[in-house]
């Protein structure tokens with residue numbers, strides 16, 4: 001199996017990923033990953049939308065998996081096989097906000113990880129780290145903001161929506177009056193930056 005990172009938005013495919021995509025015969029991916037890779041996939045290759053993530057590990061060895069952003073950032077890089085890196089939402093966020101990655105802690109608050117994501121975020125900002133938080137649409141941003149406000153620290157918060165897409169939107173505020181996401185594809189950056 002080969003897991004190809006297709007970037008977190010349009011125009012972020014690496015030259016290596018493009019060369020790999022041009023040779024694909026059978027690929028699986030989320031609708032978004034397929035869309036990001038589509039221009040370079042051969043016309044006669046079979047492309048299927050993933051309907052059951054649990055079955056991915058049972059697919060034949062020659063299958064290619066398309067993973068949005070970088071496969072090793074909360075992506076499909078946990079599957080066995082070669083990983084072709086991609087440009088992640090973390091990298092784009094750090095570039096847009098001019099934040100050195102060495103100051104950043106990544107927190108994944110997806111699915112069942114909401115409560116733990118909130119706790120780790122609070123702990124990390126107390127330690128002076130900048131948190132990059134990946135969140136799904138059901139994550140309670142309001143709950144996180146109230147826990148952070150209780151720390152009485154001078155924290156900044158950025159909402160980064162649709163990074164690298166034409167509708168990209170980045171709003172920066174402070175924890176007294178933090179910005180709220182308006183779209184389902186968003187990440188947060190929290191700390192002193």
Ligand SMILES: C[S@@+](CC[C@H](N)C(=O)[O-])C[C@H]1O[C@@H](n2cnc3c(N)ncnc32)[C@H](O)[C@@H]1O
Nearest residue numbers: 008069070073075088089134135162163186187
């Ligand atoms: C399952 S994770 C996959 C992350 C991906 N592997 C990457 O490298 O960016 C999905 C989460 O990443 C964040 N994300 C991915 N792409 C994004 C984008 N273009 N803009 C903002 N956040 C994004 C969101 O928090 C989203 O819910």
